[in-house]
Amino acid sequence: MKPYLEMNREELLKEKEGLEQEFARIKALALDLNLTRGKPSPQQLDLSMDMYDIISSKSVLRTQAGTDCRNYGSLDGIDEAKRLMAGFMDCEQEQVIVHGNASLSIMYDTISRSMTHGVLGHTPWCRLDSVKFLCPVPGYDRHFAITEHFGIEMINIPVYKDGPDMDMVEQLVNGDAAVKGIWCVPKYSNPQGITYSDETVRRFAALKPAAGDFRIFWDNAYAVHDLYENDRDELLPIMKECAKAGNPDMVYEFCSTSKVTFSGAGISAMGMSETNRNDMLKQMAIQTIGHDKIKQWTHTRYLKDMDGVRAHMAKHAAIVRPKFETVHSILSEEISPRGVGTWIKPKGGYFICFEALEGCAKAIVAKAKEAGIELTAAGAPFPYGTDPKDSVIRIAPTFPDLEEMKQAAQVFTVCVRLASIEKILGGK
Amino acid sequence: MKPYLEMNREELLKEKEGLEQEFARIKALALDLNLTRGKPSPQQLDLSMDMYDIISSKSVLRTQAGTDCRNYGSLDGIDEAKRLMAGFMDCEQEQVIVHGNASLSIMYDTISRSMTHGVLGHTPWCRLDSVKFLCPVPGYDRHFAITEHFGIEMINIPVYKDGPDMDMVEQLVNGDAAVKGIWCVPKYSNPQGITYSDETVRRFAALKPAAGDFRIFWDNAYAVHDLYENDRDELLPIMKECAKAGNPDMVYEFCSTSKVTFSGAGISAMGMSETNRNDMLKQMAIQTIGHDKIKQWTHTRYLKDMDGVRAHMAKHAAIVRPKFETVHSILSEEISPRGVGTWIKPKGGYFICFEALEGCAKAIVAKAKEAGIELTAAGAPFPYGTDPKDSVIRIAPTFPDLEEMKQAAQVFTVCVRLASIEKILGGK
Numbered sequence: 001m002k003p004y005l006e007m008n009r010e011e012l013l014k015e016k017e018g019l020e021q022e023f024a025r026i027k028a029l030a031l032d033l034n035l036t037r038g039k040p041s042p043q044q045l046d047l048s049m050d051m052y053d054i055i056s057s058k059s060v061l062r063t064q065a066g067t068d069c070r071n072y073g074s075l076d077g078i079d080e081a082k083r084l085m086a087g088f089m090d091c092e093q094e095q096v097i098v099h100g101n102a103s104l105s106i107m108y109d110t111i112s113r114s115m116t117h118g119v120l121g122h123t124p125w126c127r128l129d130s131v132k133f134l135c136p137v138p139g140y141d142r143h144f145a146i147t148e149h150f151g152i153e154m155i156n157i158p159v160y161k162d163g164p165d166m167d168m169v170e171q172l173v174n175g176d177a178a179v180k181g182i183w184c185v186p187k188y189s190n191p192q193g194i195t196y197s198d199e200t201v202r203r204f205a206a207l208k209p210a211a212g213d214f215r216i217f218w219d220n221a222y223a224v225h226d227l228y229e230n231d232r233d234e235l236l237p238i239m240k241e242c243a244k245a246g247n248p249d250m251v252y253e254f255c256s257t258s259k260v261t262f263s264g265a266g267i268s269a270m271g272m273s274e275t276n277r278n279d280m281l282k283q284m285a286i287q288t289i290g291h292d293k294i295k296q297w298t299h300t301r302y303l304k305d306m307d308g309v310r311a312h313m314a315k316h317a318a319i320v321r322p323k324f325e326t327v328h329s330i331l332s333e334e335i336s337p338r339g340v341g342t343w344i345k346p347k348g349g350y351f352i353c354f355e356a357l358e359g360c361a362k363a364i365v366a367k368a369k370e371a372g373i374e375l376t377a378a379g380a381p382f383p384y385g386t387d388p389k390d391s392v393i394r395i396a397p398t399f400p401d402l403e404e405m406k407q408a409a410q411v412f413t414v415c416v417r418l419a420s421i422e423k424i425l426g427g428k
Numbered sequence: 429m430k431p432y433l434e435m436n437r438e439e440l441l442k443e444k445e446g447l448e449q450e451f452a453r454i455k456a457l458a459l460d461l462n463l464t465r466g467k468p469s470p471q472q473l474d475l476s477m478d479m480y481d482i483i484s485s486k487s488v489l490r491t492q493a494g495t496d497c498r499n500y501g502s503l504d505g506i507d508e509a510k511r512l513m514a515g516f517m518d519c520e521q522e523q524v525i526v527h528g529n530a531s532l533s534i535m536y537d538t539i540s541r542s543m544t545h546g547v548l549g550h551t552p553w554c555r556l557d558s559v560k561f562l563c564p565v566p567g568y569d570r571h572f573a574i575t576e577h578f579g580i581e582m583i584n585i586p587v588y589k590d591g592p593d594m595d596m597v598e599q600l601v602n603g604d605a606a607v608k609g610i611w612c613v614p615k616y617s618n619p620q621g622i623t624y625s626d627e628t629v630r631r632f633a634a635l636k637p638a639a640g641d642f643r644i645f646w647d648n649a650y651a652v653h654d655l656y657e658n659d660r661d662e663l664l665p666i667m668k669e670c671a672k673a674g675n676p677d678m679v680y681e682f683c684s685t686s687k688v689t690f691s692g693a694g695i696s697a698m699g700m701s702e703t704n705r706n707d708m709l710k711q712m713a714i715q716t717i718g719h720d721k722i723k724q725w726t727h728t729r730y731l732k733d734m735d736g737v738r739a740h741m742a743k744h745a746a747i748v749r750p751k752f753e754t755v756h757s758i759l760s761e762e763i764s765p766r767g768v769g770t771w772i773k774p775k776g777g778y779f780i781c782f783e784a785l786e787g788c789a790k791a792i793v794a795k796a797k798e799a800g801i802e803l804t805a806a807g808a809p810f811p812y813g814t815d816p817k818d819s820v821i822r823i824a825p826t827f828p829d830l831e832e833m834k835q836a837a838q839v840f841t842v843c844v845r846l847a848s849i850e851k852i853l854g855g856k
Contacts, residue, residue, distance in 0.1 A: 037500065045498040049485040056484075057477040070473040072465065072691040100528050101720045108715040116543055116554065116578065126544065126554050142717075149714045150544065263500045265722040286577045287536040289570075292529045292720070294693040 003339030031372030085269035090237035138381030154383035163200030193346025195233035205241035334413035431767030459800030513697035518665035566809030582811035591628030621774025623661035633669035762841035
């Protein structure tokens, strides 16, 4: 096999003809596969069903401290749940607030509160002429949707194998008081699957922001979502690093059990300094009497501690790993030798991030749709939905079953090859 | 027994002496009772524990439409839950959005969204010089806390037996474009226990607001919380009345199962016009992927429909009714003949609202505290915590057991009598 970029026009046309025949054959299959969302598969959800065997009419739904989980109260969550979620974030129990069913809502509420009431006495962002957020790209579309919703200006920051471009981050954060935050998915990042290096985390912790209300939004969504038990990425605990660097208030950390137990029916949490925590609780006291403590009780009884979580996640990995490896091996076989795309083989998380030749992503997604494969819209992992190079495609391998995933990946490679050839020919 | 206001100074001094002895005797008992919060008792919470027998590892957590309740999605809730909650609000299933564990959070989020993004294209409230809310008083402290938190000016509206002073409401709403909303607890109101008359509801529905983004915040918290199965207050359905009057968009209705199943671990919902609903969903899509559908599944399987809800609430009533009646009968015996306080005997809800002689509420609460009875702070049911007459005390009879409630009520009457005499003597 020859890289497409080394082929002459004739060779490309011949290759194209074969691919078009293949594409027509695929279309005739009338496939209907969906690779758009990072959702666990039903098989993964089955793993946690026995959580509902530990609660019944006979259960005594009390905490160790004696709180009745069935009644109002406990604004910051029950101690057992704080302890569990502290394990996800490698921080102290006292730094945790346990929330409802989604960490996304905590992030939204945190931004919303900063807009209307400001951070620790600083001017509410809604009264400022300019508020900016740094957005490592490609990133999580729902992060960018929140900042866009509030009219916050978003600045793209390239992400490399060891994390965001820290020179750029330092320059912008330390130099511009309008920069109020940065979105980070530091472990098995969405969508690239990379984990921030120790050096990157330490540079984050050592930032000297021009804005006193600058915050790192550290969305540790995949903290425990390792694919390989003996080859995990290790992420330095940001809260500890920030404290060491004399910046304890600079970071908010988020996590949840959405992809541990049930998506949208788990528990979520936020970790932060005592000062930030008190600030947040003041506002939370107006918004709610407290989150669902019965669900906190059930989750902590079920998962127990980080050993319990790791053991449970190993079961997820056994289901998910073959899907990731299938995609990786099909791409390695079909794409690499032809030189029309790159990706990082992730060791965890929920995505594989395919980087096509420049200007090909939209065309690939369109072709895949024609062939019955729904892919996340090209551009989605970028602020304002705009991928400047039109090259990134997020693949979510978890939801389909293994056979479907295999088929979808094969079809995908045909689409990539065809769109790439068309692009190359168009440029010749 | 003679009304205190008809007693001469000597009679009052003699009465006071006797009461002081009684008060000293009570203090020696070192009681520790809490009547502050409208919380269900453990016995009430026990009623719903069998909900957890209908879910186990064997459950198929799917909706009738086939949605997997364990996975992401269904921003507006599952159909079954929309149908159930529509029953609470006497509206159409299509008008409902099912939320998380607390209607309070929906109200907070609705105000917050109006501040930052405005209502249906109107100017966001944070950009206006003046935003006002009407607050029927006494009312629910947490409502007023929300509007205070956002710097919204609150205007007291007196509440009579059939609802708020509608002349005043009409004048303010129809005449002042800065008036953007009104807080209402229309059935078994917190704290008075009154229910708005048909006439009141119709006058609400017929408002002609000066502000296009004026909304009635109709917190139907006690929609199904009747104490007497055969003597229920009936509330006209506001959404239907607003639609009839040509004002379909003017109302947001809220409800929850917090005091039906578990407090803080139930489901909540909002009812509104299609136009409002679409507006709200646009913002919600940024804030969350969806609320907890497993809890929606469990609740709808358990409560089934409004017949199921009514049957379940009858069990609550059997526990709560004697407590209300005890308070009522002790007050009737000890307070009425002495003319030092009035209250309405509620047919449902969670509170009895005691109206003392003017200028006595704080003194009564202080005395009760001295005697080991924690009462809601005087003034709490008013915006900014200020009761202009210092006369209203909210009594929450549900949480203590019947014997405790009896004892607390008796101690309360001693405190009322003593504070009243001191007040009368002070004025003579």
